[in-house]
Amino acid sequence: xxxxxxxxxxxxxxxxxxxxxxxxxxxxxxxxxxxxxxxxxxxxxxxxxxxxxxxxxxxxxxxxxxxxxxxxxxxxxxxxxxxxxxxxxxxxxxxxxxxxxxxxxxxxxxxxxxxxxxxxxxxxxxxxxxxxxxxxxxxxxxxxxxxxxxxxxxxxxxxxxxxxxxxxxxxxxxxxxxxxxxxxxxxxxxxxxxxxxxxxxxxxxxxxxxxxxxxxxxx
Amino acid sequence: xxxxxxxxxxxxxxxxxxxxxxxxxxxxxxxxxxxxxxxxxxxxxxxxxxxxxxxxxxxxxxxxxxxxxxxxxxxxxxxxxxxxxxxxxxxxxxxxxxxxxxxxxxxxxxxxxxxxxxxxxxxxxxxxxxxxxxxxxxxxxxxxxxxxxxxxxxxxxxxxxxxxxxxxxxxxxxxxxxxxxxxxxxxxxxxxxxxxxxxxxxxxxxxxxxxxxxxxxxx
DNA sequence: CCAAAAGTGTTAGTGATACACCCATGT
DNA sequence: ACATGGGTGTATCACTAACACTTTTGG
Numbered sequence: 001x002x003x004x005x006x007x008x009x010x011x012x013x014x015x016x017x018x019x020x021x022x023x024x025x026x027x028x029x030x031x032x033x034x035x036x037x038x039x040x041x042x043x044x045x046x047x048x049x050x051x052x053x054x055x056x057x058x059x060x061x062x063x064x065x066x067x068x069x070x071x072x073x074x075x076x077x078x079x080x081x082x083x084x085x086x087x088x089x090x091x092x093x094x095x096x097x098x099x100x101x102x103x104x105x106x107x108x109x110x111x112x113x114x115x116x117x118x119x120x121x122x123x124x125x126x127x128x129x130x131x132x133x134x135x136x137x138x139x140x141x142x143x144x145x146x147x148x149x150x151x152x153x154x155x156x157x158x159x160x161x162x163x164x165x166x167x168x169x170x171x172x173x174x175x176x177x178x179x180x181x182x183x184x185x186x187x188x189x190x191x192x193x194x195x196x197x198x199x200x201x202x203x204x205x206x207x208x209x210x211x212x213x214x215x216x217x218x219x
Numbered sequence: 220x221x222x223x224x225x226x227x228x229x230x231x232x233x234x235x236x237x238x239x240x241x242x243x244x245x246x247x248x249x250x251x252x253x254x255x256x257x258x259x260x261x262x263x264x265x266x267x268x269x270x271x272x273x274x275x276x277x278x279x280x281x282x283x284x285x286x287x288x289x290x291x292x293x294x295x296x297x298x299x300x301x302x303x304x305x306x307x308x309x310x311x312x313x314x315x316x317x318x319x320x321x322x323x324x325x326x327x328x329x330x331x332x333x334x335x336x337x338x339x340x341x342x343x344x345x346x347x348x349x350x351x352x353x354x355x356x357x358x359x360x361x362x363x364x365x366x367x368x369x370x371x372x373x374x375x376x377x378x379x380x381x382x383x384x385x386x387x388x389x390x391x392x393x394x395x396x397x398x399x400x401x402x403x404x405x406x407x408x409x410x411x412x413x414x415x416x417x418x419x420x421x422x423x424x425x426x427x428x429x430x431x432x433x434x435x436x437x438x
Numbered sequence: 439c440c441a442a443a444a445g446t447g448t449t450a451g452t453g454a455t456a457c458a459c460c461c462a463t464g465t
Numbered sequence: 466a467c468a469t470g471g472g473t474g475t476a477t478c479a480c481t482a483a484c485a486c487t488t489t490t491g492g
Contacts, residue, residue: 001224002263002264003222003223003224003225003261003262003264004222004225004264005222006225042220042222043222043223043294044221045221045222045223045303047296048294048295048296049292049305072289073268073289073307075267075307076268077265077266077267084264084265086225086268088292088294088305155471156472157470157471172455172456172457173471173472173473174457174472174474175454177472177473178454178474179454182453193471195464196463196464196469196470196471197464197468197469197470198462198463198468198469198470198471199461199462199463199469199470199471200462200463200470200471201471201472202471202472374444375444375445376443391482391483391484392444392445392446393445393447393483393484394481394482396446397446398481412444414491415442415443415490415491416441416442416443416490416491416492417441417442417443417444417489417490417491418442418443418444418488418490418491419443419444419490420443420445421444421445
């Protein structure tokens with residue numbers, strides 16, 4: 001029986017330099033040579049899907065330890081000019097600290113692009129990124145995944161910036177804090193910001209008694 | 220290159236006889252001979268995924284014209300004892316009127332089962348149904364899909380019953396009506412219920428200016 | 439006139455929004 | 466002392482939740 005090929009693709013987001021970014025790789029082979037694409041590739045016959053996604057991400061970008069969830073399976077005919085290929089796409093988040101270490105890990109053909117300034121993309125990857133972006137906004141509104149875009153310890157202003165950047169909208173500082181604190185999502189640490197030329201902010205950490213990705217209506 | 224096989228499976232829900240039901244088929248061949256399974260099967264090499272889902276559903280159960288959306292892609296190794304099989308599952312809703320015509324369409328080995336009384340299921344289908352049920356509850360809360368479980372014209376009590384059955388929880392009649400009417404989800408028709416031995420209810424229809432499945436916070 | 443389900447308003451409480459000033463630190 | 470971002474409270478409005486009786490029809 002003829003059966004389609006199966007790939008996984010990973011769309012990984014981070015917040016960096018006050019911008020929402022995705023990690024892309026420049027293709028070195030046809031089809032779509034020289035175009036940019038999300039990390040991904042064919043799955044192995046004895047490999048679970050999510051593991052394949054992690055493996056491809058690590059092989060191609062040296063990025064690991066990310067929040068990962070399945071996004072959608074794209075299976076239109078003609079996605080790939082060579083053959084029928086079905087791709088199971090995964091949605092990943094990583095915090096900007098780890099990114100600094102890993103993004104430049106190999107050649108310069110792996111880059112973080114601001115989602116507002118994407119280059120020409122291979123396959124149907126633009127469509128996939130748009131879909132992922134909707135999911136990301138939804139996830140921020142209704143779950144606690146935002147914390148996966150921040151390091152272990154953060155200030156409330158940093159947290160608010162994550163929301164503002166992704167929603168592309170300013171939020172009221174007082175109301176934001178009231179909401180986050182009343183939901184008990186974070187706990188204070190004893191630390192404060194260092195070496196800032198203004199009043200230092202309190203440092204918080206995520207309240208681990210609430211699961212990351214758990215459904216909590218935030219806005 | 221070795222590549223997995225790809226199937227689609229459809230989990231179709233309806234509300235019937237004051238119960239939430241799913242359509243299952245008794246398998247006539249191994250593996251899992253005599254066990255019940257969701258409709259589905261291998262996709263064709265030149266067939267879009269969603270079309271494959273519709274085709275399998277129609278071939279196996281004569282059910283068509285359903286609300287259909289992709290649910291999740293299950294790809295664990297060992298799902299199918301014969302080979303590596305990845306299944307793209309679809310989530311479908313149909314209203315109980317159409318069901319009456321079509322459910323008994325062929326042999327008695329196609330049956331609607333109450334989700335609370337499922338028989339022994341093939342493959343990982345129980346897990347898939349549980350996942351679908353969570354999605355269904357979520358969809359009812361945040362979108363307008365409930366209307367896909369009702370005929371074109373319905374009473375508010377019928378609508379409320381759909382919610383009560385799926386949430387497995389009683390709702391306040393006055394508050395429910397206030398909410399539905401204030402969201403403008405329905406419009407009154409000129410008709411009323413006939414041949415009931417009590418005050419006849421007004422008949423409503425879905426307000427088509429709001430898309431089915433559109434996100435609207437209902438509860 | 440009885441049974442059955444339809445239909446309808448008010449109140450109290452909770453959460454959302456809008457808004458402006460003082461505080462702590464480094465230079 | 467000034468510049469910078471950190472941190473805080475209150476009032477209004479909208480929405481939610483709880484709750485019981487009257488209406489219309491058929492039998």
